[in-house]
Amino acid sequence: MKINGNFDNLVPNYLFADIAKRTNAYIAANPDKKVIKLGIGDVTLPLAPIVVDALKKGADELGVKETFKGYPDYEGYAFVREAVSSYYASFGVTVDRDEILINDGAKSDTANIGDIFGADNTVLVTDPVYPVYVDSNIMAGRKIVIAPSTEENGFCAMPDDSVKADIIYLCSPNNPTGAAYSADQLKTWVDYALKNDAIILYDAAYEAFITDDSPRSIFCIEGARQCAIEFCSLSKTAGFTGTRCGYTVIPKELQRDGHNIYQLWYRREATKFNGVSYPVQCAAAAVFSDEGQRQIKENLSYYQENARIIASALDELGIYYTGGKNSPYIWLKCPNGMGSWEFFDYLLENAQVVGTPGEGFGDCGKGYFRLTSFGDRDNTIEAVARIKKLLAR
Numbered sequence: 548m549k550i551n552g553n554f555d556n557l558v559p560n561y562l563f564a565d566i567a568k569r570t571n572a573y574i575a576a577n578p579d580k581k582v583i584k585l586g587i588g589d590v591t592l593p594l595a596p597i598v599v600d601a602l603k604k605g606a607d608e609l610g611v612k613e614t615f616k617g618y619p620d621y622e623g624y625a626f627v628r629e630a631v632s633s634y635y636a637s638f639g640v641t642v643d644r645d646e647i648l649i650n651d652g653a654k655s656d657t658a659n660i661g662d663i664f665g666a667d668n669t670v671l672v673t674d675p676v677y678p679v680y681v682d683s684n685i686m687a688g689r690k691i692v693i694a695p696s697t698e699e700n701g702f703c704a705m706p707d708d709s710v711k712a713d714i715i716y717l718c719s720p721n722n723p724t725g726a727a728y729s730a731d732q733l734k735t736w737v738d739y740a741l742k743n744d745a746i747i748l749y750d751a752a753y754e755a756f757i758t759d760d761s762p763r764s765i766f767c768i769e770g771a772r773q774c775a776i777e778f779c780s781l782s783k784t785a786g787f788t789g790t791r792c793g794y795t796v797i798p799k800e801l802q803r804d805g806h807n808i809y810q811l812w813y814r815r816e817a818t819k820f821n822g823v824s825y826p827v828q829c830a831a832a833a834v835f836s837d838e839g840q841r842q843i844k845e846n847l848s849y850y851q852e853n854a855r856i857i858a859s860a861l862d863e864l865g866i867y868y869t870g871g872k873n874s875p876y877i878w879l880k881c882p883n884g885m886g887s888w889e890f891f892d893y894l895l896e897n898a899q900v901v902g903t904p905g906e907g908f909g910d911c912g913k914g915y916f917r918l919t920s921f922g923d924r925d926n927t928i929e930a931v932a933r934i935k936k937l938l939a940r
């Protein structure tokens with residue numbers, strides 16, 4: 548037998564697994580040191596009370612014959628899709644509940660969506676990039692081209708008309724840089740996709756962090772229904788990193804190569820995915836209730852304040868950064884010309900603070916570093932104090 552040889556083309560470790568391994572090795576060698584983790588974007592606040600109540604109620608229903616449920620609908624229960632549709636309406640976007648499929652988080656679907664596309668398509672990613680888009684397409688043997696996000700373009704890579712791509716991954720607000728596209732910039736991408744008969748895979752996992760008039764959805768943009776699929780997640784919005792739930796939106800009119808894209812994805816899901824558990828879907832629906840929105844906004848504000856604390860320390864140190872405003876991520880330039888991994892080691896060894904080396908997100912991330920605002924408040928304050936002490940020398 549032969550294994551999928553494309554795996555030989557991957558970098559040896561998934562970025563966050565690599566960081567966890569290095570961090571754990573440091574902790575094992577230095578058991579007396581308190582390490583503060585601002586690396587992977589994992590939340591630290593508990594689920595909102597309304598979400599926990601909905602989870603419990605959903606579980607209780609499963610214990611009663613009359614309300615017991617077996618396999619969920621492949622596309623998710625109608626009550627959750629209805630709730631997501633109303634959420635879109637709250638910021639002026641019309642998405643029918645039958646265009647929404649409930650998923651177990653944006654990571655799986657942004658990777659798995661490749662199942663419906665041929666291996667000979669060219670994939671465009673902006674660089675630096677969330678590694679999942681790249682790795683999943685390397686596994687499928689697709690050619691990948693990059694659009695560089697740099698200080699010069701404000702980390703908002705734009706299309707190059709001389710490059711032909713079939714599948715385009717965009718993430719806004721961006722992981723890792725925190726930059727958010729404007730409506731005009733997204734319109735340029737939509738026009739490029741339409742011109743090239745391409746599909747935009749739009750990751751909106753961080754839309755809840757937008758505080759200005761940046762679009763919350765690709766479907767705010769005219770023409771996007773003809774060329775885009777949107778992925779969203781409750782991981783960062785409502786603390787579901789462990790609970791697992793999100794949604795994918797595919798406009799019913801989206802067609803390519805004589806096929807309806809929703810139908811293809813539904814076919815794929817029915818074959819390979821048995822859906823998200825009933826209690827978790829109840830919890831997800833609770834997020835979109837008025838009280839749910841009020842409660843999760845308290846948590847979002849907490850993380851936004853953490854971002855402000857980190858950003859103001861960088862301001863004091865005179866270190867260049869982006870993000871932190873429409874995003875939980877702060878993307879900074881490594882001080883004193885250090886490389887990303889060099890700065891990772893320097894910070895871990897001298898301040899016991901873990902971040903994410905920008906280089907792990909692609910070549911354009913070289914010399915940059917990402918800190919997250921998802922930490923506990925006291926730990927964030929302590930990490931910032933240590934960083935200031937170390938770098939103010």
Ligand code: MLT
Nearest residue numbers: 586587588589654722782
């Ligand atoms: C990150 O830190 O980039 C994210 O937490 C990774 C993810 O969402 O899978």
